[in-house]
Amino acid sequence: MKYALLLYGNEKLWDQATPEQADQTRVAHERFIAMLNERGAFLGGDALARSREALTLRKKAGQVLRTDGPYVETVEHLGGFYLIEAADLDEAIGYAKACPEQIVEVRPVVEYEE
Amino acid sequence: MNTRSDVRNGAVEQAYREHWARLLALLTAQLRDLDLAEESLQDAFAAAVSTWPPVPANPPAWLLTAARRRAVDRLRRTAVAARKLPLLVVEEQPAHDDRLRLIFTCCHPALSMEARVALTLRCVGGLTTRQIARMFLVGEATMAARITRAKKKISQAGIPYRVPAGPELRERLDGVLAVLYLIFTEGYAATEGDELIRDEPATEAIALARLLVSLLPDDSEVRALQALMMLHHARRHARVTSDGRLVTLAEQDRTLWRHDEIEEALGLLIPGPPGPYLLQAAIAAEHTSAARAEDTDWVAIAALYGMLEELTGSAVVRLNRAVAVAEAAGAAEGLALLEGLETELPHHHLLPATRAELLRRLGRAEEAVAEYGRALALVGTQQEREFLLSRRTETERRLCP
Numbered sequence: 169m170k171y172a173l174l175l176y177g178n179e180k181l182w183d184q185a186t187p188e189q190a191d192q193t194r195v196a197h198e199r200f201i202a203m204l205n206e207r208g209a210f211l212g213g214d215a216l217a218r219s220r221e222a223l224t225l226r227k228k229a230g231q232v233l234r235t236d237g238p239y240v241e242t243v244e245h246l247g248g249f250y251l252i253e254a255a256d257l258d259e260a261i262g263y264a265k266a267c268p269e270q271i272v273e274v275r276p277v278v279e280y281e282e
Numbered sequence: 283m284n285t286r287s288d289v290r291n292g293a294v295e296q297a298y299r300e301h302w303a304r305l306l307a308l309l310t311a312q313l314r315d316l317d318l319a320e321e322s323l324q325d326a327f328a329a330a331v332s333t334w335p336p337v338p339a340n341p342p343a344w345l346l347t348a349a350r351r352r353a354v355d356r357l358r359r360t361a362v363a364a365r366k367l368p369l370l371v372v373e374e375q376p377a378h379d380d381r382l383r384l385i386f387t388c389c390h391p392a393l394s395m396e397a398r399v400a401l402t403l404r405c406v407g408g409l410t411t412r413q414i415a416r417m418f419l420v421g422e423a424t425m426a427a428r429i430t431r432a433k434k435k436i437s438q439a440g441i442p443y444r445v446p447a448g449p450e451l452r453e454r455l456d457g458v459l460a461v462l463y464l465i466f467t468e469g470y471a472a473t474e475g476d477e478l479i480r481d482e483p484a485t486e487a488i489a490l491a492r493l494l495v496s497l498l499p500d501d502s503e504v505r506a507l508q509a510l511m512m513l514h515h516a517r518r519h520a521r522v523t524s525d526g527r528l529v530t531l532a533e534q535d536r537t538l539w540r541h542d543e544i545e546e547a548l549g550l551l552i553p554g555p556p557g558p559y560l561l562q563a564a565i566a567a568e569h570t571s572a573a574r575a576e577d578t579d580w581v582a583i584a585a586l587y588g589m590l591e592e593l594t595g596s597a598v599v600r601l602n603r604a605v606a607v608a609e610a611a612g613a614a615e616g617l618a619l620l621e622g623l624e625t626e627l628p629h630h631h632l633l634p635a636t637r638a639e640l641l642r643r644l645g646r647a648e649e650a651v652a653e654y655g656r657a658l659a660l661v662g663t664q665q666e667r668e669f670l671l672s673r674r675t676e677t678e679r680r681l682c683p
Contacts, residue, residue: 169440256442257392258450276439 170211170277171252171260175269176244179218196268204252209263213250244271251277293337294330301342302408303493307380309349310443316387316405317433322353381406382445382497389458390441397432398461404429406493407486417483418468455498459507459559462487462494466511484515495550502554506563512547513566516540528665532575544570561590580610597626605636613643631660635670642673647680 185193204210219238226233238245250267254260257276264272302323309319326348330341338344388401403409403417415425435441446454466487468480491508498504520534529535548571551563565586572578587603590596600619608616617640620633627633638653654674661667 171440254440256440256444257390258442258444258446260440261392278438 169254169256169260170279171254171257171263172275172277173213173250173252173260173264173267174246174273174275175248175250175267176271176273177247177269179245179247182247183218193268200267203266204250204263209252209254211251211253213248213252215248216246219245291331293334293341294327297330297341297345298327298408301345303381303384303406305342305346305349306405306408307384308346309353310384310387311380312350313353314443316436316443318353318356319349320405320433322349322356325349325352379445379497381493383443385458385494385497386445386454387436387441387443389454389461390436391454391457392439392441393432393435395461395464397428397435398457399464400425400429401432402461402490403465403486407490409486413482417465417480417486455501455504458494459503462490462507463511463559465490466514481518484511484518487511488515502552503557503559505550505552506554506557506559509547509550510559510563510566512543512550513563513570516543516547516570522665526665528669531569534575536573536575539570556589556593558590558594561586561593565590578609580606584610597623598630601627601630601633601636604640608640608643613640616640617644629660631657631662631666631670633657634660638673638677642677647677650677651681 201210201213220236222236222238224235224237224239226235247269252260252263254263257274260274260276264274306319306323309323310316313319313322323345326345329348329352330345385402385406388405389398393401399418400414403414404411409417411426411429412422414429415422418425445451465483468483488508488511491504491511494504495508517531517534517539519540520536520538521529523529547563548567551560551567554560565583568579568583568586584603584606587599587606591599591603601623604616604619606616607619617637620637620640623633634653634656638650638657641647641650641653651674654670654677658667658670658674661670
């Protein structure tokens with residue numbers, strides 16, 4: 169099954185990170201990706217730009233309303249994602265535990281029958 | 283004389299009771315689809331109702347064949363047939379731990395506690411949705427929706443049909459035991475309603491624990507959970523009077539206890555690491571082995587509660603420990619242990635009820651009456667309300683002789 173690991177964090181803390189800390193995080197993610205690749209579990213993923221770069225379109229009754237920022241105002245922001253392949257939820261949770269981020273949402277990807 | 287339909291219903295019911303969980307586990311193992319397995323097995327039992335007698339020589343084999351046939355029929359109608367039909371062709375030997383896998387699936391931590399309880403009763407206990415709804419005092423439609431949602435989550439989130447291995451097993455097993463104990467607790471001290479003790483959930487939880495013991499016979503905590511529930515349940519006839527009033531442990535007629543069940547429960551206990559169920563069972567065993575209330579070894583019980591509090595850090599355990607300490611060392615020492623518990627147990631009626639009892643013993647009647655009032659504002663069942671009311675009246679009389 170495919171799972172999305174959605175990585176959340178506090179943007180203020182990310183912005184305050186020293187270059188050294190940012191470097192450590194980058195290395196940790198590189199190691200994580202290498203581990204996923206070794207097990208054939210890595211399907212994709214990327215870091216996302218800060219939420220101030222986001223814009224949201226709301227479509228209602230033919231009208232399109234554009235607002236700046238992410239969909240909801242929260243302290244934790246979606247900062248990146250991985251798309252992985254795992255045998256079941258337990259395996260996906262295992263990968264999520266190994267992921268170097270504080271908050272990781274595990275979401276099964278809907279697979280449509282062909 | 284039995285009529286034809288009596289024989290038929292009796293045989294199907296017996297087969298249901300004895301084989302439902304094992305057959306469902308086996309089918310789920312083969313189909314990797316709990317929903318499909320359950321529907322097919324239900325069809326097979328429906329077929330048995332209309333075609334038995336003669337009762338086949340091997341009812342579970344008959345039911346399994348019928349269920350497999352129905353599964354094939356159902357699969358043929360869907361696009362997943364190509365993927366799943368080959369699974370059915372393989373003649374798997376009924377694996378010992380199929381039911382264990384089913385229990386672990388139903389109790390997966392990704393499911394809500396409510397969903398785990400409902401699924402375990404439905405899939406492992408074989409109870410109908412109506413029975414489970416009645417057990418938890420919710421509407422049948424609500425319970426049906428809860429079970430459907432849970433089953434959907436199992437297939438869509440990819441919750442595995444497997445017993446975890448290594449260190450994960452202990453952690454997950456604790457979750458399974460918690461589900462069984464939760465089912466039991468609902469029957470032992472109903473949280474609401476007019477009946478204080480309802481047999482159904484308690485009996486079902488003990489049956490499930492018995493099954494778990496047969497699957498994991500060497501686990502001291504699993505055995506202790508069954509023993510603990512049996513020790514509590516053995517006192518059921520003495521806990522409430524014929525007119526439905528609550529009887530405290532000290533005042534219970536001990537000849538009404540089921541001593542055969544107590545005997546069996548004590549036989550289940552084996553030495554092991556002092557886990558929460560082993561300690562609770564040891565406490566219950568101290569109570570049940572006292573011939574009279576005044577023979578109770580409160581010093582031993584207070585010590586066991588001390589270990590349990592250290593292990594769990596639970597405020598409810600501390601409350602119970604305070605009661606035991608009051609018996610072993612005096613009401614004043616018990617009262618001291620209750621200090622500061624309000625923040626952790628703000629809505630628990632037993633906290634003010636216990637404090638009231640200890641204050642009453644210390645002769646501080648005025649404070650006791652106030653605490654009885656606080657307990658009465660929080661209490662949920664009619665029997666406990668009446669008990670507290672009579673205690674308050676009695677204490678008030680002391681104030682104004």
